[in-house]
Amino acid sequence: MAYSLYCSIPKKPISSIVISSPHIMFNSVHKFVPPVTPSLFPSRYCTWSSVSSSVAETDEHYRQSPRLVAKEYADLNLADKFTEDVGNLRIRQHVNPLRRALMIPAEAPNWMEVFGDATLPLMVDIGSGSGRFLMWLAKRNSSSMNYLGLEIRPKLVTRAEYWVNELGLKNVHFISTNAMVSFQRLVSTYPGPLMLVSILCPDPHFKKKHHKRRVVQKPLVDSIVNNLAHGGQVFIQSDVLDVALDMRDYFDTVPDKLVHVDSVDPSLPCDGDGWVLNNPMGIRTEREIHAEFEGCKIYRRVYKKVQH
Ligand SMILES: C[S@@+](CC[C@H](N)C(=O)[O-])C[C@H]1O[C@@H](n2cnc3c(N)ncnc32)[C@H](O)[C@@H]1O
Numbered sequence: 385m386a387y388s389l390y391c392s393i394p395k396k397p398i399s400s401i402v403i404s405s406p407h408i409m410f411n412s413v414h415k416f417v418p419p420v421t422p423s424l425f426p427s428r429y430c431t432w433s434s435v436s437s438s439v440a441e442t443d444e445h446y447r448q449s450p451r452l453v454a455k456e457y458a459d460l461n462l463a464d465k466f467t468e469d470v471g472n473l474r475i476r477q478h479v480n481p482l483r484r485a486l487m488i489p490a491e492a493p494n495w496m497e498v499f500g501d502a503t504l505p506l507m508v509d510i511g512s513g514s515g516r517f518l519m520w521l522a523k524r525n526s527s528s529m530n531y532l533g534l535e536i537r538p539k540l541v542t543r544a545e546y547w548v549n550e551l552g553l554k555n556v557h558f559i560s561t562n563a564m565v566s567f568q569r570l571v572s573t574y575p576g577p578l579m580l581v582s583i584l585c586p587d588p589h590f591k592k593k594h595h596k597r598r599v600v601q602k603p604l605v606d607s608i609v610n611n612l613a614h615g616g617q618v619f620i621q622s623d624v625l626d627v628a629l630d631m632r633d634y635f636d637t638v639p640d641k642l643v644h645v646d647s648v649d650p651s652l653p654c655d656g657d658g659w660v661l662n663n664p665m666g667i668r669t670e671r672e673i674h675a676e677f678e679g680c681k682i683y684r685r686v687y688k689k690v691q692h
Pocket residue numbers: 479481510511512513514534535536537540561562563564583584585586587599669670671672
């Protein structure tokens with residue numbers, strides 16, 4: 385079993401994906417679509433595509449990327465424990481966040497029970513996927529920061545919670561919810577300051593009629609900006625130029641409250657188009673690792689809340 389990335393090439397729908405830690409595996413048998421030369425398609429989207437296991441298993445190239453993820457997150461030492469104890473995860477690749485069942489906001493938890501110290505500064509990762517990215521950060525900053533992952537696919541949260549328990553971390557928590565409808569309720573009840581919100585490689589929803597399914601919409605942006613503490617930051621990125629530009633448009637249009645970091649922090653250099661060159665977190669997300677492995681550019685912006 386293996387995965388592939390492909391570049392804006394129409395594909396047949398994928399019914400489900402089998403995820404086994406730390407490798408990502410697909411159970412469908414669509415034809416393999418080879419990646420297009422990166423330089424020819426600078427705005428291409430490197431996305432999951434299903435591949436026939438018989439094709440992929442003979443191709444070492446397509447084994448490398450999950451290995452890179454495992455290597456990047458080796459410190460967590462999660463190995464295949466979840467799979468051994470619980471079995472593989474079967475999840476749908478695409479979720480429509482506008483489905484009625486997903487429009488119900490999550491109840492805020494008792495933060496004192498969720499975190500060891502609920503007064504610490506908070507980072508929220510919207511669309512946290514497997515959760516390894518937040519766990520890695522939580523392990524490194526165990527006494528200085530709390531981490532909250534919002535993820536619409538419940539099975540990913542079930543596994544993330546299992547891992548958090550294994551790691552014994554008291555400063556990271558995952559909630560299975562649609563961030564579009566729950567962000568405000570959740571963060572407005574948190575006792576400490578909201579210092580960082582990340583939206584990293586969100587689902588692209590390519591078709592124009594599906595753009596309204598994209599997680600970054602004005603109500604969410606307003607809620608992020610209003611709840612962010614002064615000096616707090618927003619980190620967005622995508623390997624899809626159109627998605628990155630869409631997010632950038634939203635956050636650029638609150639200049640009275642947000643400034644882009646390149647105007648206040650020379651330690652985060654940008655390219656000529658204003659995209660931050662390097663991931664400032666010290667760890668790449670899984671999607672980022674796969675996309676970079678395929679030669680895709682990552683478009684990043686980092687904003688800081690200011691008091692005018
Ligand atoms: C492409 S993955 C990226 C995961 C991770 N951030 C990374 O960079 O590796 C996008 C994730 O966002 C989740 N997601 C999509 N829409 C969401 C929503 N409205 N609320 C919460 N999570 C969402 C998806 O289920 C998926 O796990």
